[in-house]
Amino acid sequence: MDKIIKIAVDAGKVTISEDTKSILRNLFSGCRVNFLFGAGFSANLLGTLSNNEVIFEALQKYQAKNEDERKKVTILSAFLYWSFFVRCIAPISSKISTYDSSFDPYKEFGDIVYRIFSERGNPALDRQFSIFTTNYDPIIELIFDHSNCICNDGFEGRIEPRFSTDNYSKTYYRQAIFSNRKAEIPSVNLLKLHGSVTWGQDIFWGGIIYRQYRDKIGCFTNTYSTLFDTTIVSTIDAHFTANRPDEANKQIQSLFASSIFDTLLAKEDDYGKFIQAYKMAFLIVNPTKEKFSDTLLNKNYYELLRIFSNELEKENSLLVVNGFSFRDEHILDLVKRSMVNPSLKILIFVYQATAIGDFQRLFGEVKNNNITYIALDGENLSLNYFNQILSHIHS
Known part of the structure; x- marks a missing residue:
């Protein structure tokens, strides 16, 4: 059975029960964490798509x-x-274009996840997490430009950065100056499933370059x-x-x-x-509906979807969803197929509680206990409230 968690809001502050805090902390401390963001995540700055x-x-x-x-x-x-x-x-x-005060809620998200993974004490899990997004914009890159967390967007190089999915297989460590002690640095792999405005085609050598x-x-x-x-x-x-x-x-x-x-x-x-x-x-x-065939025909899109699917099939994986409607059929199908993994947990933050039924219809034929829905009681779940909920994980 799906779980539904309703969180109360009082004077702009969320009130989270100890049981809910315990659920969130256990998920983030004991799982391989992946985020899935859609247009709703960027809505504060760019608005949402139409029909x-x-x-x-x-x-x-x-x-x-x-x-x-x-x-x-x-x-x-x-x-x-x-x-x-x-x-x-x-x-x-x-x-x-450049960082200003309108990015503060996004920077707060970056600071919160940095603290969550800095404090991760499970030696079996690294301090790396992944953000998968269908958004084209560079908001997330700008977030982590102003955070202590290293962001790996798949590009490597200084003068002419080039994109390769092989670059996602990196982990980052800091070594003390006067000893051999090493400590893993929190890092995020950013995978843009639908491409990016920062991607350009190298007409001479092929492949993707940063522009x-x-x-x-x-x-x-x-x-x-x-x-x-x-x-x-x-x-x-x-x-x-x-x-x-x-x-x-x-x-x-x-x-x-x-x-x-x-x-x-x-x-x-x-x-x-x-x-x-x-x-x-x-x-x-x-x-367009063509995006499904476009995704399969393009090597880079296909590789990114393969990585997404592989992450969900790993043991003790967590998928945290925000601002994503699952109306992208190819991504919905990948998630539904991955739900045969009994250790996969999916945490869907719902903008409006009334939309939970829409999600349940999309996943209707999948009968298991993978999914937990989180919604506010009587309020829309803005980025500010999303940050407040996540902040309780490390508090």
Whole structure:
């Protein structure tokens, strides 16, 4: 049976029972700890995604009736990609540039987990943990730039850092100056399952290199902003309210029946070139149903998913979930398959207690006691409250 833990909040402070504290401390002290973060983790700075995936899915299956409709499919795809870029990628360059006070709650998270693993006394477990995330932004890298905890993002090198999953097999120690005594330093492996704006393609040697995302995003914005009429972008965004593919299909038909694209048909080739340029510019898995095949076909994505699956299959593994809905089917399937591991524990921090039923339906056919849900009683679980709960683990 699933366990549900409700935590009370009084005047902005969480009140945690001794039983709950004991459960959390035992999990973090006796397990190999992995975090899984989704868009909700970055919501304080970047907001959350809309229903892009549903619209893209319906558009990819749409059967154009004539040449004009085929062109409209290309144009609408371009506008959807641009809308996603403007809302979810472009803000990264301005909102996640250098550290300021808006990052304080995220830094607090980094400081808390550093203390948790610094105090870990189980000699059978190291002081390393992993963060898996589907987010493209560099918030987590910036967190640990300002923390004592070492962050291994898979890159190695100074002048031209290169990415390799082999770099995740490292552990860090500090040796005393006047003795041979060594002590392991707390460290985090950061694995971005859907890629990152910091990833660039090495066109000469192949593979992934680290790049300055602010310049890339700014250049892309300047190059293509004139191609997209802001009024049309706003109209399209307001038009699509569907949460199911069949609803989205009807909304696509009504949009194509209007005159909104009539003046754009002559530039269909430009919009097709934009789509190709966008996919080449950013090494990310886009919010479309294609992401499952994209993930399997791309060696790096496949390797990261393999590492994620392997971590969950290890004995006494803990997966701590925050800001992730499990609507990414390939990740949901990996987690469900891993739940045959009887020692795997999954701790899902739920933003709203009413959403627990949604999670239970997703995991419905899996009957075991792997999952524990944590929700606040009458409040939404913000990053501040998440930090407060974690702080009780080492207090």
